[in-house]
Amino acid sequence: MKVTKLALAIIGGCAISMSASAGGKVDKSVSNMTGADATMLSNTCAGCHGTDGASSGPAIPSLGGMSALYITDMMNGYKSGDIKSTIMGRIAPGYSEDEIDAMANYFAGTEQHRTPQAFDKAKAAKGMKLHDKYCEKCHSESGTLAEDDSGILAGQPTPYLHYSMEDFANGDRSMPKKMKKKVKKLNKKEGSAGMEAILNYYASQK
């Protein structure tokens, strides 16, 4: 799955051309100008996600420095409807595969951003330990490593992470198998305080 998408990302990266592309609604627009470059496309995201994907919060996530593969997966999930959302499901279908790859690579090349936000010190300290135990394997280097192709968690707005966990819990977004196991274990051992502590830890990261 990942290999296929990565391959597509590479092909897409080399072929940002005048293609009107496959993909649903965009097909109707063969008479439109297409082939906008990565910067032009990505700048349209900044009004909501911040300049170069650095979100001021309080809820919209930062895109800066994320893995291109992760962004591509998310956009494709919104586009297909596999991931339920408030607004991205209406926006993502406006972009072809090439355009999504272009934007994903643009944001992968920008700096990560930690949204300044309030947190509870004691909970954050506990959360750090819980992160290491339950999350670090995939969200590596304290949730900061893009190359693991998992979402960057460090410094993301807490409401966004909270919404994401709600979505995972109620099936609006599907959890990878390993994550499902870990979250279940966490909840069993720590109750809801466990996740709360972990989210405080991410909020504390500078």
Next chain:
Amino acid sequence: MKKNMNRRDFMKVSGGAAAAVAGASIYTGSALAGAKGRVVVVGGGLGGATCAKYIKRADSSIDVTIIEPNKTYFTGFTSNLTISGMVTMEQLGHTYEGLTAMGIKVVHAAATEIGDSSVKTSDGGSYDFDRCVVAPGVDFKFVEGHSEEIANKSVTHAYKSGAQMSLLGEQIRGMKKGGTVVLAAPRNPFRCPPGPYERTAQIAAYLKVNNPTAKIIVLDPKDKFSKFGLFKEAWKIHYGYGTDNSMINWIKGAEGGALEEVDASTNTAIASIEEFKGDVLNVIPDMKAGHVAHANGLVKGDWCPVDLQTFESSLRKNIHVIGDSSAAKGLPKSGYAAASEAKVTAAAIVAAMNGNAAPVPAYTNTCYSVVAPNDAFSVAAVYQLAADKHKVMKVAGGLTPSGDKRNAAHREREVQYALSWYENITTDAFSDGKKLPL
């Protein structure tokens, strides 16, 4: 701070020197040597500020000057939320230090005359340009009995945020128990199409808690409006719309909703069939392109015709018009669309000054309406330019679901996203950091 002052002072001096060399478009032998060209942006609202910043970001060797009379810009969008107290007016004020720190000059004066290669200001200044970007926002077409003077004192329009919006809030908070607010909405096209209806909801949100027997009468020359179903549903859910006990009474055009005259001495709106006396009267007039566009030959009818790939005026060369004043067929007159136009324009100007063709544009719009403390909804759209450039074409988008598909949890999220949208779109324009409380 000191550093900025020095820079500003220096820029002022070199700008003055440049003005003496009339029409010169390339500097030599000065600290600005290598500057590819000069851009003067008339109007430092969201569109103007975004355009200036994105030109500078893309090519720091381009000399960029914003001409804006106000030292603090209060956003129109989100200002309705000051009525219910969700945000304060102070939180909606933006200043220009972030942009000056990037090397953008900001001149606080009013632009008067836009020539072929320079802009003159009310304080006697003159600023040379190779390209000018005009982003003046809107002006009003007042009905008989209404004017800016009256709006400043009693019958507000409160459609440029700032002082009038604060006055409207005070009037509503000070209204007698069981009083009536009369709000008149404008004809299409106008800035922020959902604005009057979000305002209605925000007034109702305040009254529901603090003055529950009060009423709101909305006079509308139209028979429907932006996010029509969503607003009517929200008015119904939160404020009893459609019941005998509704706080809101919307009178559409076909039923006499068109305002014809204002009698400010009695706070009365004279509509096509009846007269409506309000304890608070808020009249949002019909709109047209900002004054400076009219005064400088950029307007055809009420708005400014432009090339939709570059936003260069169809009437005057090297002058671009963006934001609410432009006749951007296919795009709404929203803050987000203005910022989107600004970025497309910035890219076109940077390309031109580097000897390249205008790039393929991409535009989007997202717009949130907050209708109760726990309920907001949005419209979103992704656009491409038609190959023949006659119109900006929507290729995807839509509204927050309503009716059977209404999702209360998602509505609460959209309130938080609306506030995030505000933070990010204003920081993207002004580089002035966080404003709203977390």
